[in-house]
Amino acid sequence: PLSKPAQTQIYQIRFESVELFVNEGFKLSKYKYRNRSAATAAEIRIGIPASVLSENPDFYLDFFFRLLSRMIHFVLLISRQGKVRLTKWYSPYSQKERTKVIRELGGVILNRGPKLCNFVDWRGFKVVYKRYASLYFCMCIDQDDNELEVLEIIHHFVEILDRYFGSVCELDLIFNFHKAYYILDELLLAGELQESSKKTVARLIAAQDSLVETAKEQASSISNIIAQATK
């Protein structure tokens, strides 16, 4: 078992497999994850002393989850002025951490010149970003993930938004942010791609929108008005 790892060091270590256990009988669920897409599958056990872990067990659990999961960790849409238009978090990040991430990453991405590649190495992760008009679409993935595919996923999302709103612009996403989220939720789930057909996504959203419309109509139907008046 190792002694307490320094916080900055952890971000640079690559694990093949991590078994997080607790010394001295502290109550915490065991977390085991084996990552086999590297050339060799070595197993490393990280023991964190109970005293350290008890200060903030959630931090370590969250941390290793983020480190070892190959997925989209979060999605961020920011304007050129750094205003947040949409955030979706698929890995565990506390509210405080989220604010910090947005500020830091926003700074890095908004400072990138126009002709550079769409990838930025950030804190051991990789962030894929693409600018569409006044908005930057950013997705944070693992170092070993396929960044070209994530570019396609971003484009997939933008095209679906475009079809839904009819030539989407930033204002659409501001005033109808909840609809943008509904669409994202049909596209990604648990940080993975859910549907490769734009037509299917559009159909699902339309069906649900129409359920809402129907409910509105029912609510304003005459029988309801009468029922209210006679209450």
Place this chain on the structure above:
Amino acid sequence: MNPFSSGTRLRDMIRAIRSCKTAAEERAVVRKECAAIRAAISENDQDYRHRNLAKLMFIHMLGYPTHFGQMECLKLIASSGFPEKRIGYLGLMLLLDERQEVLMLVTNSLKQDLNHSNQYIIGLALCALGNICSAEMARDLAPEVERLLQFRDPNIRKKAALCSIRIIKKVPDLAENFINPAASLLREKHHGVLITGVQLCTDLCKVSSEALEYFREKCTEGLVKTLKDMANSPYAPEYDIAGITDPFLHIRLLKLLRILGQGDADASDCMNDILAQVATKIESNKNAGNAILYECVGTIMSIEDNGGLRVLAINILGRFLSNRDNNIRYVALNMLMKAITVDAQAVQRHRATILECVKDSDASIRKKALDLVYLLVNESNVKPLTKELIESLEASDQEFKGVLTAKICSLVEKFSPEKIWYIDQMLKVLSEAGNFVKDEVWHALIVVISNASDLHGYSVRALYRAFQTSTEQETLVRVAVWCIGEYGDMLVNNVGMLDIEEPITVTESDAVDALEVSIKRLNSDLTTKAMALIALLKLSSRFPSCSE
């Protein structure tokens, strides 16, 4: 009375906030809205609950605290109507994170909704669970999700598949339960179900070796066939991107095949043909095609060796490396770093192009290229590589200079074949970027020089020459000053001349002047001045004529 139309509408609040000219104004508007919402909450207002939550979500995105609205999410989720549940679940995912205890209270609603007669409500529940559940919730609701993997509607099956991924990540012990249902998903035709099913199998393999063995034995052939069908598929407008049918499915299949083929000769054999087909037939003029090729190369590199395939893969990387598109070059560099463990020689052949990338205008590419070069250095190529890197040093910007200098110094120290070469390289680095050289590094240089007695004369003369031209590099000045102090007599009398050297005339007073200049120059710090003074002291005993 239409509960959706009166009061401050969401749209109006957003407009009001956007028209604020100062932060204080915005805070005032937000405070007013929050007060109204709080009042509505405490009065248990039914009518505007939906709209109020939407407003709260917007306010939350601006960065204001909205924890008082968390229970509203729960109430909306517990309502019977679809619109309420839709916004309730969205609010839950936005305003809460899994660490909040309030989340546990949703478990019961989730359980009911996972059994709802309206499939869209099942979908909402699966989505929330898959994005935000804690380990306890995952454990509680896993049986429901498992059941939904066989639901009649494919859109639910695909959501259940992804939700299962979160469950097995949170509670790896449950993985075994999902193996069989996941395998069934692989036999489906619906693309959404296939994509998510393949992804579930991939993640199962990472968490459970039992799963890996099962899929490897039972599913490899089927997956190869599915990929073949995709690759040979005629035009399908619904899934077509840049002339390829469903690149996303291609990529996910390649990822799973990679895991199944790794370390297993039979499984690797099974997939050789389709990998070759994909590697040769996919067009690489659009990003989608390149994304597939990139994944294909990754798979080829990871599975058991088939000479022909590896050559194909390295060739693709070579093409990528000379592509004008920055993204492609970045990706190539990334993949080459992994290819080194598999076929170092092949990667060495691309050294020239990689070195070009160290001078690229894109910081991301420069950094990756430098990392790659560092991995490529060995005893036989250290000299030409260092030469190239030092040339890049001259062209690079301040930010990159630091990183590049550190890497060059490290390489030179690790691999230098002769002392004289080491001294030469260090001198070049000091002249170009002395200010970025760390203390340990120039200290080490001084130690090497002092231990190489046959090179004392050479060193001091070379340093003297360098000092004439590059006085702005502090570290160079220090090393030069030290040398002149130690070996000033050799400098003046041309002692220990090597064949390669040109003669140089330095008088005693020249040497002393050099030291004086070091003391007087504007940017000399205390260390430099002190060293120069000590050097003068040493010289004063050897050059009696100049003792004034």
